[in-house]
Amino acid sequence: MPELPEVEVSRLGIAPHLEGQTISRVIVRDARLRWPVPETIQQASGSEILAVNRRAKYLLIQLSNQAVIVLHLGMSGKLRVLPATTPPVKHDHIDIVLANGICLRLNDPRRFGACLYQQPGDAPSKLLANLGPEPLTEDFDAQRLITLSKGKQVAVKNFIMDNAVVVGVGNIYANEALFMSGIDPRRKAGRVSAKRYEVLTEAIKQVLAKAIRQGGTTLKDFTQSDGNPGYFAQSLNVYGRTGEPCLTCETPIKSVVIGQRNTFYCPTCQS
Incomplete structure (x- = not known):
């Protein structure tokens, strides 16, 4: 299972390609992840990606419409930044397609990962509640x-x-x-x-x-x-x-x- 360093490395790898870009559409090939991918994620289309953050092992894609796409890699999830025209392979479940022609692709053979959509004004996800401090901050001593x-x-x-x-x-x-x-x-x-x-x-x-x-x-x-x-x-x-x-x-x-x-x-x- 990817641990915090692996998730942080993923964040560092994808952030430069996503931040400042506009989402043109979201392709969901298989919504059957750990929790069903909500249909509301289509509302991300047209939004600019302001930042890619991390909380614990969750990646948080902050959008200009004040919504957040929450990603978790589960036990076998991988993220790739690819040309949107790249043919999908087995277990490529989700593409976040950008207006510049590239996409963020989630591949997850075991489907224990997650892709959730926190709408503007929603309370923070229960998944992120009651978490302790980040270990590499001064809050952890x-x-x-x-x-x-x-x-x-x-x-x-x-x-x-x-x-x-x-x-x-x-x-x-x-x-x-x-x-x-x-x-x-x-x-x-x-x-x-x-x-x-x-x-x-x-x-x-x-x-x-x-x-x-x-x-x-x-x-x-x-x-x-x-x-x-x-x-x-x-x-x-x-x-x-x-x-x-x-x-x-x-x-x-x-x-x-x-x-x-x-x-x-x-x-x-x-x-």
Whole structure:
């Protein structure tokens, strides 16, 4: 599943092609995504795209009619910027066609993604309600983790993956940040010291920023909007490396399931 860095890389890739352009039409070949694509999305025709923003793992296309197209890549979604005349292939479900002859095309084999239309004056989508701060902003700091973790019996890995605590720390990057911090992912959130939360906060910021710089992590389905894969997968310390030697101490990496997610850690470096 694309995580925050992959979605941010997609945003950075498509924004220069979309911003300032006018939508001529929206082609919906298959509306059966995670939620049905609403017919109201046709109202986007004739609107200028003012900005392409991101909130958590949602892309928000801000329109001049004050509406917003909300995109989510789900588990296998990809976005491409192509000439509008490019013949669609299997699983090309939606085209946002621009007046300049190009289009933003959503391909989603598993159809767990979403394309929604928030009309002018509508309340913000429930999908975006109750989200925590963005991890790469000043709103996310160690004090937030220290305060919210008090008395928490949940594993610290699940704690930092809770979108109400901080958005966008998915499974890959939670594993990597906890390794960088020397924290056992199984440790109860309420049993992590304030000092270690300070280290963890910085590790989360560093690992996500590095992933964005390197173009997102290539895992199964994700490629950038220009078709090039991300490169952060080459730099993973623990994720997916069960049985391989730790890059720091050479102890074999172990794996365990926490919250129905595969979790990877070094039993020597993390405590």
